Amino acid sequence: MSDPHSGHHGRHKGADRLPPRADKRNLFQRLVELMTPGPDSRDQLIESLADAENREVIAPESRMMLEGVIRMADMTAGDVMVAAPRMDLLDIDAPYDELLHLVIDTGHSRFPVYEGQRDNVIGILMAKDLLKLQRAPELNLRTLLRPAVFVPESKGLNELLRDFRSNRNHLAMVIDEFGNTAGLLTIEDVLEEIVGEIEDEFDDKDGESSIYTLADGSHRVAGDAGIRSVNESFAARLPADDFDTIGGLVAHELGRVPRRGESVALGGLQFSVMLTRGGAVRWFKVTRAPEAAAGDDGA
Incomplete structure (x- = not known):
């Protein structure tokens, strides 16, 4: 030819x-x-x-x-979800002021809404839609809800990302094998597995403080915060000889890197994992451990 x-x-x-x-x-x-x-x-x-x-x-x-x-490619929704106990949800029957306070306090753009029990999610509310109630109180909150998407814990992140892109619904509820709510997952959670953490207005900038006080009186502490800084901030006595960061100490005590939603009690403090990235804890929510708080009240 x-x-x-x-x-x-x-x-x-x-x-x-x-x-x-x-x-x-x-x-x-x-x-x-x-x-x-x-x-x-x-x-x-x-x-x-x-x-x-x-x-x-x-x-x-x-x-x-x-x-x-x-x-x-080997990760599932269950690997990166926000566990159910750590989810910020809205009660369909809550007063408007209470809903608005939670929306402002957490800073999320989307919220699962439940009725009766937290496990009974009936829809998703966009934070911006809540403002419509302020201008038109006669509106029913139910009319503002968008359908909730439910996915199994075993759903692969690759497939989930394709779903997010195609249906433009960027939050999914994760359910376990028994049909119970296991947690939630956003498109940002998936993308951060590829590009790393997506910084927002709440993230640490230019080496500023890695310990923040939240509206409910608890604290948000960076995983790479120095143990000595944590001891000073909380008047605690966490061991600082073998580890430099609080994330390293918590991982050592647990024997592995904790997953989001897990908690560890150390030195009278309760460390609840808010975010993990790259095999390390990015943020903890820190409160007084129940026994420590009881001791303070008794004093």
Whole structure:
């Protein structure tokens, strides 16, 4: 069979002196060729990405995102969800002022709404829709609710991200094998597994304090906060000889990195995990442990 491009040989002779076409390959094409014939395991693939970064084939930010995509392939909704005890929910029968206070206090844009029991989620309320009640009190809160999406704990994050993108509903309720509410998950939680934590107005900036007082009197403490700083802030006596950060101490006491929603009592303080990222705790909610609070009242 004749070459369909044979009539253009003259025009293409000069093309031999042009930069190789490979120079115009995109990141994915270069990455695929780099790893041909290909690693035999996920760990080898991640090692190949690190090697590509060292040889300046890809930028550090690209490597981190690609690693996030690879790791996310094996993760499920249950791995990154906000556990049920830690969820901020709205009661359909609560007074408007109470609802508004909770919305302002937590700063979320979407809230599951329940009726009767917390496990009975009947819909999702957009925070901005709550303002409609202030301007038109005759409106019924139920009319403002959007349908809640329920997914099993075993649902893969890849599939869940596709669902979020297609249905434009960016919050899903996670249920366990018995149909009970296990937690919730947002599109931000999924994306942060790829790009790292998405900073917001509540996040630490430029090395400012890593210990914040919340409206309910509890505190939000960064996982990398120094143990000595925590001791000073809470008048506690947590051991500071073997570990520098509170996240390291809590993980050591538990024997593993705790998941969101889990709590650990140390030195009269209760550390509840608010957010984990990259195999470490990003934020704790810290309160006085029940026994410590009882002792203070008795004093």
